[in-house]
Amino acid sequence: MMLRPRQKLFVERSLRALGQHGNTLGVAPTGAGKTIMLSAAVGEHIGSSAAKAAVLAHRDELTAQNLAKFRRVNPGISTSVVDAGQKSWGGQVTFAMVPTLTRPANLEAMPALDLLVIDEAHHAVADSYRRIIDRALDRNPDCRIYGVTATPNRGDKVGLRQVFSNVADQIRLGELIASGHLVPPRTFIIDVGVQDELRAVRRSGDDFDMGEVARVMDTVPVTDAVVKHWQEKAGGRQTVAFCSTVAHAEHVAAAFNSAGVPTVMVTGDMPDGERRSVLAAYARAEARIVVNVAVLTEGWDHPPTSCVVLLRPSSFKCTMIQMVGRGLRTVNPTEHPGIVKRDCIVLDFGTSSQIHGCLEQDVDLDSEPGEGEPPTKTCPSCEAEVPIAVMECPICGHAFEPRERETAPLTDFIMTEIDLLRRSAFQWCDLFGDDAALLANGFNGWAGIFFLNGAWHAVGGAKEERPRLLSIGERLVALAAADDWLNAYETDESAHKSRRWLREPPTERQLVHLPPAVRADLGMTRYQASALLTFKFNRQAIQHLVRSAQPAALGQAA
Numbered sequence: 001m002m003l004r005p006r007q008k009l010f011v012e013r014s015l016r017a018l019g020q021h022g023n024t025l026g027v028a029p030t031g032a033g034k035t036i037m038l039s040a041a042v043g044e045h046i047g048s049s050a051a052k053a054a055v056l057a058h059r060d061e062l063t064a065q066n067l068a069k070f071r072r073v074n075p076g077i078s079t080s081v082v083d084a085g086q087k088s089w090g091g092q093v094t095f096a097m098v099p100t101l102t103r104p105a106n107l108e109a110m111p112a113l114d115l116l117v118i119d120e121a122h123h124a125v126a127d128s129y130r131r132i133i134d135r136a137l138d139r140n141p142d143c144r145i146y147g148v149t150a151t152p153n154r155g156d157k158v159g160l161r162q163v164f165s166n167v168a169d170q171i172r173l174g175e176l177i178a179s180g181h182l183v184p185p186r187t188f189i190i191d192v193g194v195q196d197e198l199r200a201v202r203r204s205g206d207d208f209d210m211g212e213v214a215r216v217m218d219t220v221p222v223t224d225a226v227v228k229h230w231q232e233k234a235g236g237r238q239t240v241a242f243c244s245t246v247a248h249a250e251h252v253a254a255a256f257n258s259a260g261v262p263t264v265m266v267t268g269d270m271p272d273g274e275r276r277s278v279l280a281a282y283a284r285a286e287a288r289i290v291v292n293v294a295v296l297t298e299g300w301d302h303p304p305t306s307c308v309v310l311l312r313p314s315s316f317k318c319t320m321i322q323m324v325g326r327g328l329r330t331v332n333p334t335e336h337p338g339i340v341k342r343d344c345i346v347l348d349f350g351t352s353s354q355i356h357g358c359l360e361q362d363v364d365l366d367s368e369p370g371e372g373e374p375p376t377k378t379c380p381s382c383e384a385e386v387p388i389a390v391m392e393c394p395i396c397g398h399a400f401e402p403r404e405r406e407t408a409p410l411t412d413f414i415m416t417e418i419d420l421l422r423r424s425a426f427q428w429c430d431l432f433g434d435d436a437a438l439l440a441n442g443f444n445g446w447a448g449i450f451f452l453n454g455a456w457h458a459v460g461g462a463k464e465e466r467p468r469l470l471s472i473g474e475r476l477v478a479l480a481a482a483d484d485w486l487n488a489y490e491t492d493e494s495a496h497k498s499r500r501w502l503r504e505p506p507t508e509r510q511l512v513h514l515p516p517a518v519r520a521d522l523g524m525t526r527y528q529a530s531a532l533l534t535f536k537f538n539r540q541a542i543q544h545l546v547r548s549a550q551p552a553a554l555g556q557a558a
Contacts, residue, residue: 001072002487002495003040005423006179007033010169011041014146017168018045018115023145025121025160027152027170027394030301030325031182035069035119038148042093042117043074045144051114053093056132058123060084060097066119067095072488082106102128112139121147124163133163151298151322152394159382159396166385167394173321173328180420180480182328183306183473187346188233192225210244210312217311217349218248223255226311226349230289231259234307234345238282239289240326241309246293252311253291263289266296297322303329304336306344313350330477333469333549340455340472420479425495426486427502428479429531439531440482442498445489446534447482449475450546457546460485461534467541472549501527 003011010026014037017024026041028034042053055070057063063083070079070093080091083100089111100106116136118124124133124147136143147164176182216222230239243249246267256263264278264287275295282290283302289309290296297319308327310320327344375388381398391400421428426440431448439448445462447470456478458470462485471481490498506529511519513533518524535542 001036002425002490002492003036004033004179004484004487006171006175007037007040010037010171011044013169014041015044017166018144018146021166022142023147023164024166024168025147025149025152025164025394026168027149029150029171029173029176029321030329031173031176032150032171034148034150035066036073038066038117038119038146039070039073041146042070042115043077045115045146046077046092051092052089052111053115053117054110054113054136055093055095055117055119056098056101056129057095057119058098062119063095063097070095096132098123098128098132102131107131107135110135110139113143114140115144115146118145118147118163119149121149121164122152122160125160130163149394161382161384161395164384164395167387167390170387170390170394172389173325177328180474180476180478181330181484182325183330183341183343183477185308185324185328185344185346187348188229189348190225190229192222192229192349217244218251222349223252226252226309226347227255227259227261229347229349230256230307230309231261233347236288237307237345238285238302238305239307239309240296240302240305240323241289241291242297242312242323243291243293244312248311249291249293253289256289256291261289262287263291265291267293268295296326301326301329303331304339304341305329306341308344308346310346310348310350330471330473330481333472338549342473420476420483424483424486425490425492426483427499427527429528431532431535437535438479439535440486441527441530441534442486442490443494445486446531446538447485448535448542449478449482450542451475452546457549458482458485459542459545461538461541462489467538467545469545469549498527498530501525501530 010028010032014024014026026037028037038055042055045051046053055066057066060083063081067079067081070077074093077093078091080088080094082088082094082096084097087100087106087109088094089109101110110132113136116133118129118133123129133145136145145163147160152160173182177184241249241252243252246269249265249267253263253265264282266275266278270278279290279300279302281287285304305327308324310323324344324346327346331339331341333339376385377388377390377400378384379386379393379396379398382393382396384393384395386393386395392398393400424440426442428438428440431437431439436451437448439446445460445465447458447460450457450459455472456475457472458478458481459467460470460482461467470485471478502525504526506514506524506526510526510529510533513536514529518529518532
């Protein structure tokens, strides 16, 4: 398996910071491939040594996911599991459930570790995690502590400084949007006549007083206007709405239901079983909208969601990003057949977008990610070393003063696409010379993107794998899905070997299967011939997948 260039940089920076500080935190949002990067960092850190590592998670499903992905990235490293069902430290890397490991007898059995990895590292300062961390450092004072999270700032405002002294790297949503791994947001700032009142709302602690916000937002005229604007700009899209209080959420849900829009609500006080049932109904599209109060900011994703409604301001940019991020996932057509998602509409009825700027402004696209040390700055509140582009310290939550260019009007900012064709480890061949069909080959797999009926379709195949539809929608998103498919089946070594074919002529065996007109092309390379033959042998399956995809256009740009 191969990593994307940005993932490789994240791993390099993480390992460098671990060596320098003995601990580090990496921040990577939904869509970045956090578990893949975590696995690669562990594999490279222990290398061919006899070092032992443990990867912590707080839920069974996370432990299982982490283990499965680690084995894909590091097939030669032995693993074991410590959870309710088994308690083995026999592997070089052990995947442990925190609630199980914190029991005294299990913690006593934990061997000396060289590396302790904390997934969802914003939990690292909780008592259960601290007991494990302290035990690991007691057994081996040189044990490295590595944390990875998408959401570093905790709801209880407790900073992570007691565990992490620095931030190795932060992948931002804007980077993933620019590379096609998330869909772009289309933000509408809507003033329903209350923005002056919202600006006057006082802060309670570090955030706005939600009771005061509700006094402004939770009125019949405002809620009716919300319903009207949603119907005009996002009607038909699956939507998640964030409200200020439970009563506010109840009134918003009632208004949408009265307007004939099936709407459900989840709150923090709901029993887990009831909450899962409600979210399952939304996932089955039995509801068009799910309304919540600070429940769905993290740990929940439903990719077909293509509209986010903000009915509360946020003093933290990371909170706004978490809320908007619920609508930026790309859609896998195998999991959600018939759905095309081109973008995410953000309806901001508060002041968050004006306070923090647009998500696209959260990344500097003028420079290419490269090797070496990332530019850093020191947080004045906790003195942590953090990436220079960070606007909120992931360690303590300190808000940095924005640079002038980051407060520019939203309409003045244009998202720049990253050139994935140039960054890819594979050569993409234009099959017919019209840029409507591109295909890349590896030793173990292939992938292509094909334009039909106004949309790009990504298709991938591999040894012992039938061709499958990977993505439908914008060209950049389709190319990202196709490139990720190849990365999953190839290695750096196999990609290097296939690139050698760019300098070699076609083989006699290849020429036999190519039509005369193609064989006459004296400039053809072995790689181009391979791509053409891959298409020839898989043409029927590709055409079937592309032509049978008759999507209901979700997230279609207006």
